[in-house]
Amino acid sequence: MESVRIQLSGNRIRANGRIVAAATDEHVAFGVYYDLQTDESGATKRLGLTVTVAERERQLVVARDEENMWLVTDARGQSRAGYDGALDVDMVFSPFFNTLPIRRARLHQRAAQVTLPTIYLGLPEMTVTAAEASYGSTGPGEGITVRTPGTDPAGVTLAVDADGFVIDYPGLAARI
Template sequence: MVTSHVLTWAVTDSQGYETSWIELRGTTLQARGRAVATVPAPHWISYELETGEHYVTRELRIRAATTTGSSELRLLHDGHGRWTADGDPLPDVDGALDCDIALSPLTNTMPLLRHGLHLTPGERTFLTAWVSVPDLTVHPSAQTYTHLARTERGGLVRFASGDYRSDVEFDADGLVINYPDLAHRLTGP
C-alpha cells in the first residue's frame, strides 16, 4: 500500500516554512522537501531522504544556501549501523538507524513508525545522526520517544533529547501535526 502526502509546516523555531512531498510504501519512506528560514540567519534547505525497510535511513542528500554561500551533504547509512558523510566515516553515530534534520518535523517520523509509538504504548531511546542547519554538520543525538495517548487523528508522543522535552501530536501515518515551539502543520489532512 502506498500513501502519499504533501505537507507544509510553519516552523516557528526558524521563523520559516517547510514543505515535504512524502511517500510511505510498506515500511519505507521517501521524501523530498524544501525549507526556508530566517533564524539563525536567512537560509534555505533542500533535501531528498530515502529509507530502507523498517524506516531505516538509507540516504539523505541535503543542500543549504545562505547569504555567504552554499553547501551540500550526502549522508549514507550502510544498513549495518555505519555512516559516512560525503564518503568520510562518522564513527560518532555508528549504530544509529535514523538521520534527523534540525528544525524539520519530517525526520521524527522514522523512529516513531518503526515502533508504532504514535498508536501504541511504549518508550524507546534512539541514537540519531543529527544534521545541524544551515552548516550541515552531523552530530550524535540521543532521543527518547514516549507514547502518551491516542488522539482522534493519531497520537501524542513525548520527544526528549538532553534537557529538551515536547509533547508532539502525530497523525495516524506518523507525520507531525503539531510540535509545540518547533512547527505546526498548515496543509494536508
C-alpha cells in the same frame, strides 16, 4: 517553514523537502533542500541535502550501508562512522524527521518509551553528531513526547496523525 512531499511504499519512505528559516540571533537566514530514502524497516538509508545561505551553497550526503555504518560526504571529503548504531537522522528545524523513529517504533499505535541513538544534523552549519533521542507515547491518539538535542530538556509533546506523521510541533510548526 518546512514543505515536504512524501511517497510511501509499505514502511519505506521517499521524501523531498525544503526548509526556509529567517535570520535570528542564533543563525543567519538559510534554505535547505533535502532528499531522503528509508529502507523497508523505515530506517534512514540515504539523506542528501543542500544548504543555501547568502554567501554560498553547500551539499552533504549521509548514507547507511549494510553494516549499519554511515558514510558522510561533504566538501571536506568523506568519513565513515557507526554513530552509536543510529538508524535515524534528526535535523534541527524539521518536524518531519521526528516522524521517522515514531513510525519505525510504531509509537503512534502503542504506548511505549524508547531511547534511540541518532545522527543529529545542525543547520545551517551542517554539523553531523551522534546524539540520543527519547520518544514516549501513552497510546494511540495521544501526544508523543520527544527529547532531542534541539528540544528543551523537559521535551516537547508532538501531535501525530494515525499514520505517525507529525501534525503539530509546538513552538516550531503545524501542518496545514
